[in-house]
Amino acid sequence: MLQFIRSKVTSIFVKILFVLLIASFAIWGIGDTIFGSPAGRAAVEVDGDVRVTAVEAAEEFDRSRRRLGIPVTVDQAIQIGLLDQTLQNLTVQSLMVVATNRLGLSASDDQIVQLIHQQFRDSLGQFDRTAYQTFLASNGWTESEFVSRARRDLARNQLLGAVATGSAKTVPDSIVKTLHDYREERRIAAAVRIDAATLPAPDAPDEATLSAYYEENKQDYETPEYRGISWIAVSPQSLAESMEIPEDELRTLFEERRESFNTRGSRTVDQALFPDEAEARTAFERIQAGEDFAAVAEEITGMTAAELDFGEVSRGDLPEGTADAVFAVTEPGTVTEPVESPFGWHLFRIRGAEVSAPATFADVRDELRREIALERAYDEVFERSNALEDALAGGSTLEEAAQSLNIPLNQIPFVARDGSQPAGGIVATLPGEPFLKTAFETETGRQSVLTETRAGTYFILRVDGVEPPRIPELGQIRPRVIADWTTEQRLEQAEDIADAIVSAVSDGTPLSEAAAEHGLEVERLPAITRRGQALPSGWPPAVAGALFEQKAGGASAVSSDQGAAVISLVDVIEGGGDMAAPQDQVRRELAGAVSNDLIELLLADLETRHEVTVNPGAVRQLFTVSEGLQ
Known part of the structure; x- marks a missing residue:
């Protein structure tokens, strides 16, 4: 060139x-x-120190627009408020940066490295650089940009964690109990179910009735837009399946990484933390004398059973100086002697133990082969996708490019935006998203650009034809319309029967007698919560809501797309009785709400303390300029 x-x-x-x-x-x-370029202007600025340029805001807005999952133009996204939401989020982020800078909060390089290694691991638990680079590319970030974001987010989390800490202790027990009892109240009902499908079918509708029903509901029969698509796809998974890896290479790699394949020992433990050795020793002696570990720990430290649970840990997860004591124990139920760390004195109760074991080559051979093959397949995918792009840029058709590169050409005559076909069913052989999104954004007869899916598959597609949405004529779907009309008639019958039973009960007829007049039987439902827990399958979900609005002896009718039901309150179990769930969940939810309130107060305080300038016009102008240059 x-x-x-x-x-x-x-x-x-x-x-x-x-x-x-x-x-x-x-x-x-x-x-x-x-004249001043909109690109360099600040879209968000706090105190003149922290600023987000119009370009940065536009990039964030565009990422949010694409994450919607549906094709939306820039103008449409602005109209639905996405730009305002993006600028609001960037304002909050900027305020948090100012706050963390003022307090000297930051994240170390070690924390950043640990975060990245935790987020991007392969099946063997090793750092997966390919996945990391793919993630950066899909978000349009350089590594330094991502690290900067991660450092900012970790510092922000330190601040938010400090604000939210202890919120559970601010929730009064009386409020927890009141809300818990309200949620856990259960009600028992006598009920009659009218299944519409079992009712006699009405006589077939005459032409006038059917036509009227069709005209009233014709929009329900509109077909989606279908598109005919041809495409070429290159996936690392398919290339890896046929890739041969020499046995000696696998053995060499196994020897190099043998230690990483060994099963690492772990312990599942409870941990009680004491301020000094005397209290830890006292607790240990009481436990050795037969008292319960959790009861003793709660009495001395105030830690609940949930707070004692330290989960499954490896040596590196334990506080400094405690690993040897914990991993010296393999018998479940054993409590360690008091052991000191920089945090204080610990007692550990071992609930489970997994002993480390060496791995053999046979154990990991297939996994190693897949890992190496997939790694090399990614390199080959890049080479093939570049060759494909070059062939098409040189004037080749999809068919010619597929033949010259020995890549299969895939075609499908009709597919909807959700992957369905006219005959029914979802096409399972399509590349992952954004394949269909791309197909429905590409003009008829045009080829898309080379695009990568979330799974690393590259594809180029061509839209061969478009069948727009349409409403079929009655004659084309007559059996379906008749079936729908029949179903509606049966549902109306079910509702009429339910109303008749309720009316009879209101006049003093026992529910069992009113139901028997229609050939129906009364069932006794189990105790149900307001949210419908324990409601048997097949009963309308609205049963729970109607039941909690009733007084004893009354009756109510509820409808569903399966028929109708009549319910009558029999008994109320206050607070759920023996079946009540623990109050801990309610306390956690309330504590979470308190935390959110505290964070909102923090943000409100930051807004009053700092000068915030938001300029959405700079971002809008940037898109206008960009469109004008195209």
């Missing part, structure tokens, strides 16, 4: 063109200086 340009520079016409181009760049540069 460079040689081609050099050869053409000798042409006087091209020389003139280059002069014009250079002049245009100079004018643009001067224009930015004289």
Whole structure:
């Protein structure tokens, strides 16, 4: 390409063109200086110190727009408030940056490395650089940009964690109990179910009735837009399946990484933390004498059973100086002697133990082969996708490119936006998203650009044809319309029967007698909560709501798309009785609400303390300028 340009520079016409181009760049540069470019303006600024440029805000807005999962233009996204929401989020982030900077909160390099290694692991628990780089590429970030974001987020979490800590202790026990009892109240009902499908079918509708029903509901029969698509896809998974890895190479790699394959020992433990050795020793002696570990720990330290649970840990997860004592024990139920760490004195109760064991080559051979093959397949995917892109750029059709590169050409005549076909069912052989999104954004007869799915598959597609949405004529779907009309008639019958039973009960007829008149029996439902817990399958979900609005002896009718039901309150179990769930969940929810309130107060305080400037016009102008240059 460079040689081609050099050869053409000798042409006087091209020389003139280059002069014009250079002049245009100079004018643009001067224009930015004289008239002001929207790109350099601040979209969000706090105290003049922390600023988000219009370009950065536009990039964040565009990422949010694409994450919607449906095709939305820039103008549409602005109209639905996405730009305002993006700027609001960036304002909150900027305020948090100011607050963390003022308090000197930061994240160390070690914390960043640990975060990245935890988020991007392969099946063997090793750092997966390919996954990491794919994640960066999909978000349009450089590594330094991602690290900067991660450092900012970790510092923010330190601040938010400090604000929210202890919120559970601010929730009064009386409020927890009141809300818990309200939620856990259970009610028992006598009920009659009318299944519409078991009712006699009505006579077939005449033509006038059917036509009227069709006209009233014709929008329900509209077909989706279907598209015919041809595509070429190159996936690392498919390449890896056929890739051969020499046995000696697998053995060499196994020897290099043998230690990482060994089963690491772990312990599942409860931990009680004491301020000094005397209290820890007293607790240990009481436990050795037969008292319960959790009861003793709660009495001395105030830690609840949930707070004592330290979970499954490896040596590296334990506080400094405690690992040897914990891993010296393998018998479940054993409590360690008091052991000191920088945090205080610990007692550990071992609930489970997994002893480390060496791995053999046979144990991990297949996993190693898949890992190496997939790693090499990613390199080959890049090579093949570049070759594909070059072939198409050179004028080849999809068919010609597929043949020359020995890549299968895939075709499907009709597929909807959700992957369904006219005959029913979902197409399972399509590449992952954003394949269908791309297909429905590409014009008929055009090819898409080379696009990568979330799973690392590259594809290029062509839209061969479009069948727009349409409403079929009655004659084309007559059996379906008749079936729908029949179902509606049966549902109305079920509702009429339910209303008749309720009316009879209101007049003093026992529920069992009123139901028997229609050939129905009364069932006794189990105790049900307000949220419908314990409601047997097949009963309308609205039963729970109606039941909790009733007084004893009354009756109510509820409907569903399966029929109708009549319910009558029999008994109320206050607070759920023996079946009540623990109050801990309610306390956690209330504590979470308190935490959210505290965080909102923090943000409100930051807004009053700092000067915040938001300029959505700079972002809108940037998109306007970009569209004007296209």
